[in-house]
Amino acid sequence: MPLAQPRRPGRPPEDLYLCSGRDSPVRCADCGGYLSATVHQRGAVYEDGEVRRHYRVLKRPAGGCGRTVADLRALDSVIGDLTVQRLTDPRQVAMIRRIQAEHRAAREPYAAEIARHEETRAYFDRRLGSGAITTAQHAAAVGEADAGILAARAALDRLASAPVPELDEAAMTRIAAGWRSATPAQKYRDLRRVWLGFQILVTPGSSTETEEQVRKRVSRPKRTGAS
Ligand SMILES: [Zn+2]
Numbered sequence: 001m002p003l004a005q006p007r008r009p010g011r012p013p014e015d016l017y018l019c020s021g022r023d024s025p026v027r028c029a030d031c032g033g034y035l036s037a038t039v040h041q042r043g044a045v046y047e048d049g050e051v052r053r054h055y056r057v058l059k060r061p062a063g064g065c066g067r068t069v070a071d072l073r074a075l076d077s078v079i080g081d082l083t084v085q086r087l088t089d090p091r092q093v094a095m096i097r098r099i100q101a102e103h104r105a106a107r108e109p110y111a112a113e114i115a116r117h118e119e120t121r122a123y124f125d126r127r128l129g130s131g132a133i134t135t136a137q138h139a140a141a142v143g144e145a146d147a148g149i150l151a152a153r154a155a156l157d158r159l160a161s162a163p164v165p166e167l168d169e170a171a172m173t174r175i176a177a178g179w180r181s182a183t184p185a186q187k188y189r190d191l192r193r194v195w196l197g198f199q200i201l202v203t204p205g206s207s208t209e210t211e212e213q214v215r216k217r218v219s220r221p222k223r224t225g226a227s
Pocket of ligand 1: 028029030031032057065066067
């Protein structure tokens with residue numbers, strides 16, 4: 001976990017650039033690869049003197065297209081706006097709620113089934129413990145319950161492969177209100193939390209484009225792995 005590592009102040013590790021990394025919702029629209037932050041070869045700087053960086057998709061190790069995606073600050077700003085908008089637009093908040101409710105409703109029958117089978121199992125465990133039944137009788141009795149538990153757990157695992165953001169209203173308000181003043185580490189975590197189960201595709205472009213130009217290359221977020 002990059003966040004758990006000690007780091008020098010003022011110089012976040014590569015993984016802390018908002019949009020970069022395997023766990024980022026931001027992906028290349030061309031190849032689906034994740035972004036890495038790179039400094040300009042000629043050491044160009046921003047107006048405030050900080051070294052200019054841009055995002056690109058590395059060819060190795062993950063086999064990406066190798067293309068430049070966008071200036072780092074421009075893309076971070078566009079993605080930040082998109083994130084705040086998601087948390088403050090009533091329609092988008094309603095959509096998050098709906099997805100959460102659907103997810104809970106889909107899980108419920110399996111969770112109930114597991115609980116029921118576990119009760120059955122506990123009953124026969126007690127019977128075995130008190131000597132009321134033999135080991136063979138116990139095995140026969142709990143076989144069905146164990147199979148049922150396994151099947152329900154597998155179903156829950158399949159549902160978990162389409163994760164949904166676990167954000168309540170307080171968290172949404174806090175993240176949106178604090179976005180501009182949040183530390184890079186906070187933004188890094190919040191971005192991944194807000195967009196869990198979603199992908200934001202960005203068409204490759206140039207590292208010198210303005211924020212407005214970059215904004216046009218960012219697609220509407222899409223759910224991933226949803227059935
Ligand atoms: Zn690509």
